[in-house]
Amino acid sequence: MxxxxxxxxxxxxxxxxxxxxxxxxxxxxxxxxxxxxxxxxxxIGGSHVMPPCIKNTHGVDLFEAVTDLELGTYTFTRQETSNKFTGMICFPSRAGIIQHISGREDYQDVPGIIDFQVSYEVGQHAGDVNDTMTRSGFTIVEGDSFEELCQTLVDMYDRFVIEVAVPENV
Structure with missing residues (x-):
């Protein structure tokens, strides 16, 4: 197949x-x-998150490389890998009026955060979750080992809070 x-x-x-x-x-x-x-x-698939992960670990800017490749100006140069593991995780979403949602300030104790984005604010209406791209946000994190990275990402996901009020006429 x-x-x-x-x-x-x-x-x-x-x-x-x-x-x-x-x-x-x-x-x-x-x-x-x-x-x-x-x-x-x-x-590039996963364009908001995968290229930054690759750049952080391997030093390769995929956006630049792909553009140069298409224009015929790409030159291969060996990059030094950072010896860091980089990954991302998406935060869940819920439909309703956002009452409380975790923000970057809730993760100040977490080392290695490269990027942290939450798309909603308190008072904003979040729509139904109809596909795998519906999320409240994401984070990109680095760690010294694969195991450490995985544990950090799972811990961040588990700590993420999104509380919504669902209007009665829904």
Whole structure:
């Protein structure tokens, strides 16, 4: 099945004439085993979070590298890895009027935070959670080991608080 998915992906890329760019594709497999093309974008997957993680650990700016690659000006230079592990976690969302939500100040004791973003403020209406991209925010963190990084991310998620009031006419 993996080979069939790769083949469909190559066909789509070829048909669209994408020669130098990174792509993020969505393909689906039907119950009958047919691979169906959904969509493709000439972009980095996880673009808000993955490139900063890679840059922090490996020193490579993916946005710059992909742009240079497409323009034909990319030059490979070996980067020094930082010996840090970098990862991210998304914070959950709930539908309703935000009464309380964790902020950066609630994590001042957590070392290694690279980025911390929460999209909502108290009093704001948060919509229904209808997909995997619906989240209150995210954080990018570094750690000295994979285990430490994972534990920090799980602890941050567990500490995240979002309290909402649901209007009665909903």
């Amino acid at each position: 993996i080979l069939r998915i790769q083949d469909v992906n190559r066909q789509v890329i070829s048909a669209l004439g994408i020669n130098q760019s990174v792509t993020h594709a969505e393909l689906f497999v039907t119950p009958e085993g047919e691979v169906v093309f959904g969509e493709i974008g000439a972009r």
